[in-house]
Amino acid sequence: WYFYSKQQDETPAWKKVNYQSVYKDIADLLEDEDYDDGSYGPVFVRLAWHASGTYDKKTRTGGSSGGTIRHAPEAEHGANAGLEVARRRLEPLKQKYRNISYGDLYTLAGVVGIQELGGPTIQWRPGRSDLQAEACTPDGRLPDAAQGADHVRDIFYRMGFDDREIAALVGAHALGRCHSNRSGYEGPWNASPTAFTNFFYTELLENTWVTKKWDGPKQFVDKPTGAFMMLPADMAFKTDPRFRTYIELYARDQDTFFNDFSAAFAKLLELGVKFPDDAPTYRFKPLD
Ligand code: HIF
Incomplete structure (x- = not known):
């Protein structure tokens, strides 16, 4: 039984998650008549994009891969103001699906937001692995709305x-x-x-x-x-x-x-991510 349990342990965390089930659970979190216009979809899309849009192709740093948007100082960067609302809404799913990474959860939430609000199918792959606060990107990588x-x-x-x-x-x-x-x-x-x-x-x-x-x-x-x-x-x-x-x-x-x-948008969510070779590509069907 020793070898058996050892082999079990070697299954990478990302493979232990039923992403179709996560998709459904995120979709169930969208509606709330007391929040904004009645849906968390838009702020999930903004979270997915801000988690990803820190990528710099020259230094190959940033992007959604480490899920670093959850850590200070990145969480407190001016451009990310308000995104704690989205992270807090999703946190119970991180507790339910212990093996999902934050980077996968946040980017998948963006996919759900777009698709469930009537947008196109967004191809998505799992396999990001969380990094600690040292991997946060410097402030200033996201766009400034005041500029042209x-x-x-x-x-x-x-x-x-x-x-x-x-x-x-x-x-x-x-x-x-x-x-x-x-x-x-x-x-x-x-x-x-x-x-x-x-x-x-x-x-x-x-x-x-x-x-x-x-x-x-x-x-x-x-x-x-x-x-x-x-x-x-x-x-x-x-x-x-x-x-x-x-x-x-x-x-x-x-x-x-x-x-x-x-x-x-699929490209945005994958910037800087080194996916495992055997990571499948999902095309989730909208629930309705
Ligand atoms: Fe946004 N964006 N974004 N954005 N954004 C805001 C809100 C949303 C920019 C600035 C802002 C993209 C590009 C740019 C969404 C999705 C995307 C807000 C308001 C600002 C200031 C935040 C708030 O007060 O709550 C700038 C300067 C961008 C470069 C042009 C992306 C293409 C459009 C990449 C993108 O996908 C979404 C969704 C929201 C709405 C969030 C909400 O809470 O409703």
């Missing part, structure tokens, strides 16, 4: 994305909202913040956007209702001619947007 196209390019080129992929990713701002007590900005990007659509592009192109008159940071609101918002960094996709070509494409062609977004 040059900055957005600097940040996403550093991760290894091109203009078309960046323009496809930004469509995720159809989901969720800004919170004045998190980023300082306020409001949703459109009228259906819990549905994954190409409305980011259609709203950006079709509305007249004017500077919001308030004490907060510079942001834009639609004229005349003022109900929807754009960040300065979002507006750059309308004014920058190379980005704008793709914005127009995705505004008129939802299928192309879904395809391009699916590939770019």
Whole structure:
């Protein structure tokens, strides 16, 4: 029995998890009528992206692999304000599935958020392994919403994305909202913040956007209702001619947007991750 139990112990932790079951349990955590617009999906998507978007292709550091976004100082970086809400919501699943890594849990939560809110299928692989706080990335790797196209390019080129992929990713701002007590900005990007659509592009192109008159940071609101918002960094996709070509494409062609977004978001979640050779690729079916 000694050899038997030894062999059992050598099964890597990531192989002991039923990811389909985790997917379902995350999906069950999405709805809450008392939270925001009724869904944790958007903040799960933001958590998955911020866990991953620290990747630097030159030094091959950062990314979701170590799940370091849960540790200070990374957890306290200004860009990550409010994400403890998402981590706290997911923590019971880490307790239930002891063998899942935080990096896998947080990125899978992003996949669930997109798919269950009506977005495209996002291919996903398990096998990230947790690292301690020493592996946290320095502050400043995530984008600053107050800046424009040059900055957005600097940040996403550093991760290894091109203009078309960046323009496809930004469509995720159809989901969720800004919170004045998190980023300082306020409001949703459109009228259906819990549905994954190409409305980011259609709203950006079709509305007249004017500077919001308030004490907060510079942001834009639609004229005349003022109900929807754009960040300065979002507006750059309308004014920058190379980005704008793709914005127009995705505004008129939802299928192309879904395809391009699916590939770019799957790539984002895998940046810097060295997967085990035998890690399978999952394409989870939405539950509904
Ligand atoms: Fe966001 N993003 N993001 N973002 N983001 C916010 C909210 C969300 C940027 C800034 C902000 C991406 C790119 C960029 C989501 C998903 C993605 C907020 C508001 C800010 C300031 C946070 C708050 O106050 O709660 C900038 C400058 C980006 C570069 C252009 C990604 C493409 C769009 C990579 C992406 O997937 C989601 C979802 C939210 C909504 C979160 C919520 O709690 O509802």
